[in-house]
Amino acid sequence: MLSRRTALGLMASVFIPGPARLLADDREPAFLEPLLKSGMLPKVADRLPKKPRIVNLAAKDRKPGRHGGTVRTLIGSQKDIRLMTINGYARLVGYDDKLNMIPDILESFEVSGERVFTFRIREGHKWSDGSPLTPEDFRYCLEDVWLNKELSPGGPITALRVDGRPPRFEIIDPLTVRYSWDAPNPDFLPKLASAQALSLVLPSAYLKQFHKTYQDAFRLSGLMKEYQARKWTELHIRMSRQYRPENPELPTLDPWRNTTAPPAEQFVFERNPYFHRIDENGLQLPYIDRFILNVSSSSIIAAKTGAGESDLQCFGIDFPDYTFLKDAEKRYPVKVHLWKRTQGSRVALLPNLNCNDAVWKPLLRDVRMRRALSLAINRREINKAVFYGLAKESADTVLPESPLYRPEFAEAWIAHDPAKANALLDEIGLRTRDDDGLRLLPDGRTAQIIVESAGEGTLETDVLELVTDHWRQIGIALFIRPSQRDVFRSRAMAGQIMMSIWSGIDNGVPTADMNPDQLAPTADEQLQWPLWGVYYLSHGKIGEPPDLPEVIELMSLLRRWRRSVDSRERTEIWTSMLSIYTDQVFSIGIVNATLQPIVASTRLRNLPDKGLYGFDPTSYLGVYMPDTFWLGGEP
Template sequence: MKCFKFLSILLIFILIFGNTIVGQKKYNESPMTAALVKEGKLPPVEQRLPKNPIVVKPLEEVGVYGGTLRRAWMGPGDRWGIAKICYDANNLMRWASDSKTILPWLVEKYTISKDGRVFTFKLREGLKWSDGQPMTTDDVIFWYEDVIGNEELTPTFPSAFVQDGVRAKFVKVDNYTFRIEFKNPNPMFIYTFPTQGWFIDNSKGSFAFYAPKHYLMQFHPKYTPKDKIEALAKQKGFNKWYELFQFMIDYIQNPDLPTMSPWKIVSKSPNEPVFVMERNPYYPVVDTEGNQLPYIDRVVHYLVSDAEMINMKAVAGEIDFQARHMRLPNYTLFMQNKEKGNYRILVWRTGTGADPAIYLNQNVKDPVKRKLFQDVRFRQALSLAINREEINKILFFGLGVPMQAAIPPGSAYYDKAWAQAYAQYDPGRAKILLDAMGLKVGKDGFRIGSDGKPIELVVSFTTYPGSANMSTMELIKSYWEAIGIKTIIKQVDRSLYTTQCNSGDIEIGVWVLDRMSNVAISPGRLLGTWTDGPWAPLYARWYWTKGQEGEEPTGDIRKIYDLWDEFNRTVDARKRDTIIRQIIALHRKNIWIIGTVGGIPQLVIVNNKLRNVPDGILWDDPFRSELNSFPEQFFFKQ
C-alpha cells in the first residue's frame, strides 16, 4: 500500500513537472551566476544543486535568463506579497497549479502510517542554503526543539502539535530523514506543509518546519553564551536575547538570513523606496533542459502608501506581474489603458465567500453590545438590511455573486442554503426582528439599547486586502441606519487593525472572507482562528491555547471546536466530510459572519513580454497565491 501511494505521488509529480533529469551531470545557469563562478565567488552550478533537483516543466516554453520583475507593496505590513511571490517557496511541500495536488518539494518523498499518526519525510540530499551551507534534518530538529520548543521564543506552544496534552515528537533518522509522531491519528496534518507561510517563529500563525541552525546558533543561548547575546541585543536596541533572535529570523528585516527561496532579499531595510531581491544561486530547482531556475534575475517592490497607488502604477505600465491588491472595481480603467501600459489582464478564480465580510465580535467587551451581538436575530437583521445586488453592481460590475458569507459556488463543500441564508434584501423583515428584540426607535430615528442609550456600532476596516474602502463602508452604514442602527465607520492602519483583532478590542471588523475554496484544509474562517476576521477572537484564542488564554466558549461555538477536534482524529475521509457538513450547518444557523458579494474573480496584471504566466488558476490564501503560478519559471520574451 505504501509502495502504491509513493508511485502515485511520483506519477503526479512527473505529469505536472515533466520528465525528471535523473543522472544528469551537466546543468546550465544564468549569466549572473556564471560570472560569479568565473570570479571564484561561487562553486559551479553542479555543486550548488542537490543530487536530485526539483524539475519544473515551463508552462509555455523554456525561458531565457535575465531581467527585473517589477511589483509594488506597502511596506512591512504588506509582507505577504513578498512571501507569496518568493519566500513561501521555502515550504517543504508545495501546491501544484491545479490546487489539488501536494507536490514533494524540498522533501523528496514522504509516507504516512496507516493509522495516520506517523509521518516520515526524506529531504533531498545535497540541499544548500543561500549561503552555501548544507540544509539537513538538523535544521528541522533545531526549529522544533530550540525555536518552537523554547518558552521565551514561543510562550504558547502551538496546539497543532499537541494531542491530549502530549506534544508531537520530531525524530531525526539520519541527515536527510526525519519523522513526526503524534499520539493520536492526525490525517490532515500533511496539508499543513503547503498551506503555511514560511515564518520561522509562530508569531504569524504559520510553521516553517525548519530553520538555518548554522546561522541562528549565534543568537541562541543554547549554543552561544547568553551574556554575549544579551550584549549584542542591547547594541542592536533590544532588551532581551529573544527579541534580537526574533528580529534576526524576520527575512523582511534581516537580509542576511539564509533562505531556500528562488530570490533572496538584498535590501537593507523594508523602508527603502525600492525593495530588491536577487536570484538565489543555490535554488534547488531546474527546468526540463537542466537550466537552474529562476529565469529572472531580480524582483523589485516599489514602496507606495496605499493599494490604489499600486493600481495606478499598474495602469501606467510600471508593474510586470501582480494579482495582490489588483481591484475589480478598476477593471474598466485597466482595460482602457492596457495597450498604452503594454500589459494584459488575466482572470483567476477565487475562494472568496464575501468581499467584504463583516465580523461581529462575539467577545466584544461592552456588555450591552455583547448581548446584542450574541443574539442571532440582531445578526439576521443586519444581514437582511444589506442590498447585495447594489454592492455587486457598483463594485463588481455584476460579476460577483450576491450571497451570505459562505463557501462560494464551485468550491468544495458549497452549501446553497448557507449561501442564501438571510441574504435577501429585506429591510422590512429586518425591522420586525429588531422590534421583536425590544429595540425601540428613539426620537432621532435610531434604536435604543437595553441600557437606555442609542445603539452605536463602530465598524473598523483597513483598505487592504480585498475591496473594502470608504465608499463600500458608506453603503453598509446607510443600509444599517435605514433600519435604525446608528453606525460609525473607521478606517485604520493594518497594523493597528491586526493588533485590535488579536486582543479582542475590536467591535466589528471588516475583512475579505477568503480561504474558502476548501475549508477542510484551511478551516480558520470557520473556527475564527484567523483573527483578521474577528468574529470570535477570544474564543479562538482559548481553543488554540488549549484553555490557557482567551474565553471558554459555550453552545454552538463550543460544538464547532469539538467537531473540529473529532475531524482531526478521523481517518475515514467520508466521516470527515460528514463532520465538515455539521460545522457548516452551525454557521448556516447562526450567521456569525455577514456577507455581501462572493465568487469574485481576481484580476492579474501581466507585462505583455512576460511569459509562462498561467490564466484561470485558483487564487486563495491556502494555495499561497501567487506562488501557485510558479513565478520562478516566468521569463521576459523579447
C-alpha cells in the same frame, strides 16, 4: 495500504530522473557568471540536489523559458517583503495548481494513520549560501527553537501539538527524519503547505551563533550589542525570521533571496543559485534573475501601476481599479488579467460577539439580530453598483470550486427581505422607535451600529454607504469609523469594536483534508470573536472560553476533525460546521467570486490568464509557480 497523501507524495517523486542527462555547464544563468568565473560558486551540477524537482511546463500548457531579467513590483511597506516568501512558494510539501499536495523541497513523504510522518530530504540539497540541508536543521528548529521555553514561551503552535504534546522526533538516516504522535494530526501537512507555512526547518549552521546553547556568553553579548538586541532571544528571532525575510544573511530555500537590510525604500531579491527546481530542458529555476520591490504608499500603488511603474502587480490594487488599469494597456506594455478571489466573501460584516457594551453584546449574540441585519442588505444593488454585477451574491461560505460547496450554505439568510428583518427585530423586543424611525435600545439609546474598518481602501466604504441605506429601512443607523490596522485589531481585542468590516473566510476553496479552523474561534484576528480566538491560541492562558452553544459545537466538531483519519468523516464534519456557520450568520457575507486584477508586463510569460487568487491555499501567485515565469521579447 498507503494513504492518499502518501501515494501522492511518492508519485510526485517517482518520475524524477537523475540530472546528469539534463544539465550542462552552458545552461548557467548569465547573472551568475561573475561568481562562476571567480570560483566563488560551483557549477550548476554541483549546486543542485542529486534529484532536483523537475517541473514539466509543457504538461501545464506553458512554455519552457530562458534565464534573465528584472521584474519590478510595488509594496506598501517593508513588511510586505513577505510577499516574496508567499509567492515564491518553496515548501517542504505544497499544493499544485489543482490543490493536490506534493513534495517540493522534500524528495518524498510518507504518512501512516495521520500519526507518523516520514520525510525524505533530497540528497545534495543546499541552502542559498551553499551549506547542506541536513536532518540537524529539522532537529534544531524543533528542539532548540519550538521546544526552547525562552524562544517559545507558549510552546509549539497548535499544528505541532496533539493532546498538548509535541511530536517525537527521530533522525532515521542522513536523509530521513520522522515526526510522530500518539493520535492523529491531520493539520500537520496542510500547515506546511500554507501561505504562512509552519516553520519546521532552519539553517542551523548559521543560527547557532545566535543561540545561547551553542554560543559562548561573551561572544553572544557582543552580537547582541552589534545588532542592538536587549536579549539573546530577541536577537535569535530577528535573525531567523523566514516569513518576513529582513535578514539578508539568513540562508534560504526560496527561489529568490533578499539582499537588502531594512530600513530601505527599495528591496532587491536575487536568484538563489542553489534552488532545487529545474524545467524539463534542464534549466535551473527560477528563470527571472531579480525582483525589485519598491516601497510606496498603499493609496497610490494603483496609480503607479497604471503609470507603468510595475512589471507584475497584484498587491495594492483591487477591482474598483480595473477600468483605470485596463486603460493603461493603451499607454504602456502591460496586460490586465482577472483572477477569481477565493475568500468566502469579498467583504463581510463581523459582529463582535465579545464586545463589552452591556446592551449591544447580548443583542449581537442573538441570532435573530444577525439574521435581521443580513436580510436587510440588498446584495444585488451592491453587486451592480460596486462590482458591475460580476460577483456572486452569497453568504460567507465556500465557493463552487470547492467539493464542499452546497447551494443552501451560499443562500443562507441573504434574500433581500426588509419585512422579515423588521419582524425579527420586533421579536427581539426592539419595537419602539424615535421620531426619525430609528429603533430604541433597552437603555433608551438609538440603535446605532458603528462599523470600523482598517481604512485601507475605498471598496469597503462604497459597500458600507449602501448598507447604511439598507439598515436605515429597518430602523438601524450605521456609522463608519476608519482606523489603522494595528489600532483596529487591538480595539477589537479590547471589546471596543461592536462590528467591523473585513474579508470573509480566507479559504473559500477547501477540501475536506484542509483544517476547518476558520469556521471556529481559533485566532485573535477573527474579528467576530477575538477573545475566544486568543483563548484557543494561548491554550486557555488568556482570553475567554466560548459560551455560546453553537460556538461550543463548532469547537467540538473541530476537535473531531483533528482526530479523524477518514476523508468521509472529515467531509461530514466540514458540512456540519458550514451549516452552523452560515445558519448562525457569524459573518454577514455580501458577495464572493469577485475578480482581482493582475497587471503584468506584456513580456512576462507563463502567468496564467485565469487563476484563483487568495492567501490560503493558493498563496496568491504561489501555486502557479512564479519561478517558472520568464521575460520574452516584445509580443
